[in-house]
Amino acid sequence: xxxxxxxxxxxxxxxxxxxxxxxxxxxxxxxxxxxxxxxxxxxxxxxxxxxxxxxxxxxxxxxxxxxxxxxxxxxxxxxxxxxxxxxxxxxxxxxxxxxxxxxxxxxxxxxxxxxxxxxxxxxxxxxxxxxxxxxxxxxxxxxxxxxxxxxxxxxxxxxxxxxxxxxxxxxxxxxxxxxxxxxxxxxxxxxxxxxxxxxxxxxxxxxxxxxxxxxxxxxxxxxxxxxxxxxxxxxxxxxxxxxxxxxxxxxxxxxxxxxxxxxxxxxxxxxxxxxxxxxxxxxxxxxxxxxxxxxxxx
Numbered sequence: 001x002x003x004x005x006x007x008x009x010x011x012x013x014x015x016x017x018x019x020x021x022x023x024x025x026x027x028x029x030x031x032x033x034x035x036x037x038x039x040x041x042x043x044x045x046x047x048x049x050x051x052x053x054x055x056x057x058x059x060x061x062x063x064x065x066x067x068x069x070x071x072x073x074x075x076x077x078x079x080x081x082x083x084x085x086x087x088x089x090x091x092x093x094x095x096x097x098x099x100x101x102x103x104x105x106x107x108x109x110x111x112x113x114x115x116x117x118x119x120x121x122x123x124x125x126x127x128x129x130x131x132x133x134x135x136x137x138x139x140x141x142x143x144x145x146x147x148x149x150x151x152x153x154x155x156x157x158x159x160x161x162x163x164x165x166x167x168x169x170x171x172x173x174x175x176x177x178x179x180x181x182x183x184x185x186x187x188x189x190x191x192x193x194x195x196x197x198x199x200x201x202x203x204x205x206x207x208x209x210x211x212x213x214x215x216x217x218x219x220x221x222x223x224x225x226x227x228x229x230x231x232x233x234x235x236x237x238x239x240x241x242x243x244x245x246x247x248x249x250x251x252x253x254x255x256x257x258x259x260x261x262x263x264x265x266x267x268x269x270x271x272x273x274x275x276x277x278x279x280x281x282x283x284x285x286x287x288x289x290x291x292x293x294x295x296x297x298x
C-alpha cells in the first residue's frame with residue numbers, strides 16, 4: 001500500500017513539473033490576442049481577449065502599448081514580436097488620445113487600433129479627430145487624421161463592415177468660419193480611411209448679415225418688426241472662439257430680445273412669421289417669431 005502511494009505521488013510531481021517550454025507552448029495555444037498594455041506610472045496590466053479561443057492568428061504577435069500621464073493618454077507604442085515603435089508621443093509634439101476600439105478591420109489577420117485624437121489634450125480649445133493605427137505585416141503605420149469633432153466619434157458595424165463617423169464642426173479657438181460643418185463616414189481599406197458618405201450644411205442666404213466681419217461697428221440695422229422703423233442687431237465678439245457673443249435685437253420701440261447662445265452669424269431673411277422677419281443663426285439654423293420672441297423653426 002505504501003509503495004503504491006509513492007508511485008502515485010511521483011507521477012503527480014512529474015506532471016506538475018512540466019518544462020517551461022511546454023508551459024509556454026500551452027499558453028500560446030489557449031490565449032487569443034493581446035489587446036493592449038496600459039502603463040500608468042509603475043502600475044500596469046495586460047488586457048487579453050477571450051482566452052477560450054485559439055491563438056492561431058497573426059494578431060497575437062503585436063501589441064499597442066498605451067501610456068498615461070495623469071488622466072490623459074500621451075504615448076502609444078507598437079510592438080511586433082521583440083521590436084518596439086513609438087506611434088504617438090506628446091513629448092515629440094503629438095497630441096493626446098483615447099483608444100476607441102481594437103479590431104481587425106480589413107481581415108488581414110492583424111488588429112488595427114482606432115483612436116480619437118484629443119487635440120486640446122484636456123483643454124476646451126479644440127475638437128477631436130479620428131485616426132487608425134495599423135500593422136501591415138512588415139511595419140506599423142497610421143492613416144491621415146480627419147474631423148474636428150465635439151460630440152464623440154461614432155463606430156458602427158453593419159453586414160460585417162465597420163464604419164467610422166466623425167464631424168467637422170467649425171468651433172473652437174480662433175475659428176470664425178460661418179459654414180462648412182460636415183459629417184464624414186469612412187471605412188478602413190488599403191490601410192487608408194476611405195470616404196463613403198459626406199453630409200454638409202448648406203448656407204441659408206440672408207438679405208443682411210451680422211458677422212465677425214462687421215461687428216466692429218457694433219450693430220447692423222433693419223426693420224425687423226416691419227413697423228417702418230429701423231431696429232438694431234447688436235453684440236460683441238469673442239476673439240478666442242471667433243464668434244459673436246451677447247447677441248440681441250434692440251427694437252425701435254425700446255423692446256429687446258436676447259439670444260441665449262453665441263453665433264458666428266445672425267442673418268435677416270426675406271421671409272416673415274407673425275409679421276417679423278425670420279432670422280438665421282450660423283449657417284442654417286432658422287429662427288421665427290412666436291409672438292414673444294425668436295424660437296427655432298420646427
